[in-house]
Amino acid sequence: MRNVGITAFVFWTVMLGTTVPTPLYPLYERSFGIVPVEVTVLFAVYAVGVVVGLLTLGRLSDQIGRKPVLGIALLLSAAAASLFLVSDNLTMLLVARVISGFSAALATGAGTAAIGEQLPASRKWLGPVLALLANMGGLASGTMLAGILAQWAGHPLRLSWIVDLALIGVGLVGLVTVAETVRRTRPTFRFQRLSIPHEIRGEFIRASAAAGAGFAVLGVLTSVTGILLGTELGRDDPALTGFVVFLGFVFTAAGQLIDRRLPPSGSLPAACVSLVVAAGLIAWAVLGAALAPLLAAAVVVGLGTGTAVSAGLRAIATGVPAARRGEAFSAFFAILYTVLAVPAIGVGVVIEYANLHWAGGIFSLLVALLALTVLISLSRRRPVSG
Structure with a gap:
């Protein structure tokens, strides 16, 4: 189990680095004049890095091994953190975010696979749970750690990255002692073909739409919460910003775990209802300049998103032949990360040319409409008895 613990720590550390900037965005905004x-x-460029990484390097750990790929992910994470540490302009920040996206793409595939392979046969069931905790735990920890350090320690744009680099150093040292689980072959690089699996076309589209709506909300929460708290609620509070996003990621993990106990037919309807409620809470938070509905929205959207993602992964795992399963997983996550990025940019444009009220109202309406559309399509496909 020592190998499993080290691998999970490495996975957690890489994902932590991807959300460190979240509570720092308002500080970058003021310091760099963006x-x-x-x-x-x-x-959003982080999501671009993840998608490109998944589509071009998703099979790399199958070829050269889990350990080298996790090492590359840590080094890329260190490169991104170093750029953030010394950055003094927007261009450097953008480059750092793209590199961070590549590190996450590599760690997600290699870390998930390695954890499953390192567990003894009697504990294989723990693999998805530990991978989920490392992934979402890292995302949640990064935003909370940076928020706390920025709020109560000095050098808010520097200290978080120094701590991140220290964690990466620990991960690199530990990774040296981990045993490889894959027999290495010559690496080949090709762009992963994306397609919707015809065996589960309807279910895939509905799960992608519901999970995509949730990812869109998480993306907007991650990028805009600091602006909302500062401009509308008068709370220039990195720790609070970090906590709001922390809730979203923690409850996304909880939603995936809870879904394991739901009947398969109930997963997507529950997710859609949660997302409609979350959209209403976000509109209330933005239009009413209220903190309580913002916190509640983070919890509810996390639960809905986690449930929808779990439903999509289950549909692929059980309904797509093994030979095309990797392609289907890649398509699913490429859709989710694309939707993570695009609405966030749209909200930013509306804020720039109108205001946050308009942006929040339009976005909430679109999320609710998408979730309701999926919910209606689910009700129509159910067989009518009698």
């Missing part, structure tokens, strides 16, 4: 739409672009 505007809200540039903040959302800064967030």
Whole structure:
């Protein structure tokens, strides 16, 4: 189990680094003179790095081994943290975010696979749970750690990255002692073909739409929460910003775990209802300049998103032949990360040319409409008895 613990720590550390900037965006905005739409672009290019990484390097750990790929992910994470540490302009921040996206793409595939392979046969069932905790735990920890350090320690744009680099150093030292689980072959690089699996076309589209709506909300929460708290609620509070996003990621993990106990037919309807409620809470938070509905929205959208993602992964795992399963998983996550980025930029544009009230209202309406559309399609496909 020592190998499993080290691998999970490495996975957690890489994901932690991807969300460290979240509570720092308002500080970058003031320090570098960037505007809200540039903040959302800064967030969104991370998703571009993840998608490109998944589509081009998703099979790399199958070929050269889990350990080398996790090492590359840590080094890329260190490169991104170093750029953030010395950055003094938007261009450097953008490059750092793209590199961070590549590190996450590599760690997600290699870390998930390695944890499953390192567990003894009697504990294989723990693999998905530990991978989920490392992934979402890292995302949640990064935003909370940076928020606390920025709020109550000195050098808010520097200290978080120093701590991140120290964690990466520990991960690199530990990784040296981990045993490889894959027999290495010559690496081949090709762009992963994406397609919707015809065996589960309807279920895939509905799960992608519901999970995509949730990812869109998480993306906007991640990129805009600091702006909302500062401009509308008068709370220039990195720790609070970090906590709001922390709730979203923690409850996304909880939603995936809870879904394991739901009947398969109930997962997507529950997710859609949660997302409609979350959209209403976000509109209330933005239009009413209220903190309580914002916190509640983070919890509810996390639960809905986690449930929808779990439903999509289950549909692929059980309904797609093994030979095309990797392709289907890649398509699913490529859709989710694309939807993570695009609405955030759209909200930034509306904030720039109108205001946050308009942006929040339009976005909430679109999320609710998408979730309701999926919910209606689910009700129509159920067989009518009698």
